[in-house]
Amino acid sequence: MRGKTLIILLPVVLLALAAGYWAGSSSNSMKMDNPNGTEQNAGLKDKKDTSKDGRKVLYWKAPMNPSEIYDHPGKSKMGMDLVPVYEGEAPAGAKGTVKIDPVTIQNMGVKTAMVQKGDFSKTVRTVGNITYDENHLYTVNLKYSGWIEKLYASYEGQMVRKGDPLLTIYSPDLVTTQQEYLLALNTRNALNGSDFNTIKDGGNSLLEAAQKRMDYWDLPASFVRDLKTSGKVRKSILLHSPATGVIVHKNVIEGMHIKEGTNIIQIADLSKVWLNASIYDYELPWIVKGQKVTMSLSYLPGETFTGAVDYIYPTLNQKARDVRVRIIFPNKNLELKPGMYANISIRGRTISNTLYIPSESVIHTGTRDIVFIDKGAGKFEPRQVELGIEGGAGNNDIQVLSGLQQGEMIVTSAQFLLDSESRLQEAIQKMLESKSPGMKMEKKQMEGKAPSTPKSMENMQQKQKSPESQKHEHNKANNNHETK
Numbered sequence: 189m190r191g192k193t194l195i196i197l198l199p200v201v202l203l204a205l206a207a208g209y210w211a212g213s214s215s216n217s218m219k220m221d222n223p224n225g226t227e228q229n230a231g232l233k234d235k236k237d238t239s240k241d242g243r244k245v246l247y248w249k250a251p252m253n254p255s256e257i258y259d260h261p262g263k264s265k266m267g268m269d270l271v272p273v274y275e276g277e278a279p280a281g282a283k284g285t286v287k288i289d290p291v292t293i294q295n296m297g298v299k300t301a302m303v304q305k306g307d308f309s310k311t312v313r314t315v316g317n318i319t320y321d322e323n324h325l326y327t328v329n330l331k332y333s334g335w336i337e338k339l340y341a342s343y344e345g346q347m348v349r350k351g352d353p354l355l356t357i358y359s360p361d362l363v364t365t366q367q368e369y370l371l372a373l374n375t376r377n378a379l380n381g382s383d384f385n386t387i388k389d390g391g392n393s394l395l396e397a398a399q400k401r402m403d404y405w406d407l408p409a410s411f412v413r414d415l416k417t418s419g420k421v422r423k424s425i426l427l428h429s430p431a432t433g434v435i436v437h438k439n440v441i442e443g444m445h446i447k448e449g450t451n452i453i454q455i456a457d458l459s460k461v462w463l464n465a466s467i468y469d470y471e472l473p474w475i476v477k478g479q480k481v482t483m484s485l486s487y488l489p490g491e492t493f494t495g496a497v498d499y500i501y502p503t504l505n506q507k508a509r510d511v512r513v514r515i516i517f518p519n520k521n522l523e524l525k526p527g528m529y530a531n532i533s534i535r536g537r538t539i540s541n542t543l544y545i546p547s548e549s550v551i552h553t554g555t556r557d558i559v560f561i562d563k564g565a566g567k568f569e570p571r572q573v574e575l576g577i578e579g580g581a582g583n584n585d586i587q588v589l590s591g592l593q594q595g596e597m598i599v600t601s602a603q604f605l606l607d608s609e610s611r612l613q614e615a616i617q618k619m620l621e622s623k624s625p626g627m628k629m630e631k632k633q634m635e636g637k638a639p640s641t642p643k644s645m646e647n648m649q650q651k652q653k654s655p656e657s658q659k660h661e662h663n664k665a666n667n668n669h670e671t672k
Contacts, residue, residue, distance in 0.1 A: 474536030
């Protein structure tokens, strides 16, 4: 009797063990279907679509990382509860439009300005140094050798006028040339009475050769005229100043022997001076010849001078990346001295009827330029623009070639915060769009079919027919056979 009881209880125990094993396997398969490790039930599924007040949930995001989003509630990668984003809370609009409530706008310090249209110009400010007017530099250079007997221009910086005596020089070559001239002159006078034209022409040719030699040496016409009139050879010759100005270089003292070709004295006319200014390459479009230039000096506070652009040099300084511009200033009272440094201001050319905005409103990304448009009601739209050259009042504006219209309001402060938010929302929108096809398909399948065991669970149950399960079925069959 006891043996039959054991035989009857054994299948019951085995069936209980199999049922427990199957229940555990089903629980594991349910956990594998939820990769985030969150337990979702019918209540959570309902919560996925709507909230208590009936608002529609668009997606869930991590509270510490807004770019980490999910299409169902659960835990974030940091283990925190996901936060739902409801319809109407997410920024709506195309091309990265951002919507911000008025309180946040005030806290961010958002400021706006209107796109202007009108005359646009630039004032170029730079420094330069005053130098001599090279068109009014004069050099005394002898074409014959000799000795300085008397020096009237005794020091550098001395003021001289045109025709003032500079020095006297004795030259043996000059004495010989005078003698040859007088001899040719006497010979021509003697041959003028000859009946032979050939002899007359020879006398004239000899005199002309002597005359040209003195002309080539740049001897004064008065010296030749006195020599012809007096008929006497002079030992030395007096040289006069060729222009009015200041002696800026003197390379001679009394008694010195001078060779031909030596620069003895250099004179500069300071009634006009040059100023060489450095202009950066990006400022060149504003500079043209003839523009008015204002100059101020630290040596003369409160006084300004007016000049004009005379020449723009055709070469660029590769190290400093600037171009030299020559400016002419009048200097009647000789207040402007070569070597002085000066601050200059050049009023650039004017561009008529063009759009311009504050330079601070532009976000330069390296490949494009972005500004934010205030659309009203807390909406801000990023827009790409094409820019021109900088200028305007205080050089704080920039020309707009395309992308904006007159009268539009643009953001001039806190636009970098708006740009960050716009990029974030644009990325989230793209992520949602990439997930939306799969989400819609899953929703349709759930609405069209009755609740059933997922295929993954059925597969798991089939795989769970392990050797123990097969052995259990075999023992059950044997017990039934013995009982019979």
